[in-house]
Amino acid sequence: MLIKTSAAVDSQQRARMHQSIKTLFDAVAALPSAHLSGVTVAPSRFGSNGLFSAPSTASSSVTDNEGNASVARIPASAVLTARKIADWARDHDEPLASALSVLTADAPSSTWSSHVERVVLLAYLLRYTQPDAGVPTLPPHDRAYLDALPGPGAVLTPVSWTEHELEGLLSGLAIPTLVHAKRGRLVKEFAAVAGAFDMPLPATLADFQWVDAVFWTRVLQVPSAAHGTELAMIPILDFANHSFDPTLRWERAENGDIALVPLTSPLAPNTELFISYDMEKSNEELLFAHGFCIRGNARGLVSVPVVHPVQSLASDNPMLAARVQWAVTHAGVKLLLRVVADPATVPPEDRLDALQHMLDTPSLTLALVIALEDERDDLEAIARVDEKAPPPVDPHRLVRYLVDHARAFPDVVDRACEFVATVCSMFISNVMSVRWTPVAEEKDTVQVEARAMGVDPISGEPVVQEVAQFTARRAVVEAAQVYRDQVLETLGRVVERFVDEGDVDS
Template identity: 25%
Template structure:
């Protein structure tokens, strides 16, 4: 991205004939790249408001914050290096860094050996579910475009590739600026936070090996949800969860997660499997379902109250979002609403089923008895006179 940023800044100085580095084939290629990519990080503030209530709302805010922080860091480091200081001085803006990121994310390919890379020419191929070609790496390291098995491309016909068969609508819009209407993938990812009254909440976030999220899917087989963090979130000390501070051989202190006195710090992403043999597994599952049901209801309420202009054929007014942004946001909102509604119904049914489980009934009954005893305790003590 620094290489792309340098070329973006250099292009601003073209009129002054000042060149700080030698022109290369990449220099000429970058001249043809558009200065606007229709991904949400390049939308206006008014257009970004259209994503309120969708799963992209929080993700977009976090991404823009990260880009701003990264740019500040690059600017600070550039001031100490003569070449970069000359390049940045009076010219560079955070919008340039956002554009470099947009170029990279929207045109980056994942090659089998080299990993993520921009490939001039190949990055101009459009996406299709029924793609006619795929890219690969040859034995000598070159990137090659090959026809898919059984495909036939006539003269003058567009050659297409796949940007990913399993990407969610939000992922497609976030990275490429459009939603594939032919895709059968209906899913979204929601952030989940520790319970407000959980004294172990901060420790759980710190020890977890991934993002604190839950993935919701609507498939032909039904509704699915997956989140290892959700099980970590609903477990507590009474269940057998514990944290310990351990010191390694170098003297550094590390936070360790214990389950039933066993160190499971490296297995936080497999916590549901670890608790499946516990007598209270159905209780843990009920807690997870209840927490998720509340989170889904909150998201449904937020997405239903989100901003919507409606897509019209009328000329765009000042500050009004562009039609393509309104259409993309409405499509995402509709798809995610379908998923949320389907998940909400499934969770309600699952909770009703779990509440009939014998172990759950016994556990809830014991908890109710304990609460009744605790409530009656002070009243009984008030009747005694120890004067």
């Protein structure tokens, strides 16, 4: 998976990384049904390792029973899943087995959710990646896989960023809020995982944050004959970086083996092979889960927190406050706007259609609920909070009702558009209130100057109010710059889409 690594890793570290990868290849290749001669791992132009086609493509592919040629086959025994871990623990690691019984509430593995699978994988990673932990000896391929995982300094998801990097580079954006919330969840999860063991674990919260990042940057959802789908960490394949123009796909055979099938033929030697993590992944999702962004990626969503604007609107409007509370409680609405389509790709249709294209269902619901008029008796029931209220409503049914109502009352659409444009405009101003510039660069770090901006009360021109400098890792700065630029560009287009019709002051 594409993880930015330091360009200043010393030669000894590089040698250790190279040796651990070689050991992993040798261990997996020794397993029955393994075929790895068609691929190799080498430095990628993205600053990390990547999966490449072999130097010689001759005799480097195998063909399955259906005639599909694959450049590699990873045996099922090398694929790491929660159920495999549970089986291993039951036979070889009583402390882990006991902890998993607590963490899974003794539920049969056939009923495990993806959340439970993740917790099992995290418990295993936490236990077996600690030095001198006195754990049972793993099979060589499993041990080699854990030893080849990127270290804490190489996994640069925002949860691992310093506060200077997080708040200095992404000030005003949604990611810092998401990171702080996730850090809080990880504190609770670490306490639960560590507390499930009958003995102290030689692990810290930082270790748990690292294994969580390793999990998210490497896990895939794979088909399972017995369970439909399951989460899996797949050695060798997880060196492949992400692209929206993939050259490789993977498939799981009936026996559980993973075949790596090229999407182009013939496959040139020494060519980096890319998979797609998800063809619809936005930069916000890529940055939060994987630690990188792709310039020019207009897919997916941009999140705009609207807690403060909504609170301000509702502070002197009890009916609005009640409507919003009802939507949050019963319809799954969050105080967050998610722009899920680049406004540049939205057809120039009517304003309500534009809102439907740009926003996800909860965001559209929020905008329309806020735009309702209090005095319409037929809508008061929507906002009324009743102790005997029914279970959560169908959000799609609710939004259809609101859209149909808005079509009958154009002023509702006007107010919804005004709300969206206003909060996006406020968000842009908040982000732009801190501007930063790289002022000095070294091999793997950047000296950043951040300027807090204000407005001159006389001239109305922007002025610098405060200047601060901090050091950030180059890969972090690059990812933050791409994400910040995309957010400002996308939301600027949202504002332009409505400001031309007089919704907000320009």
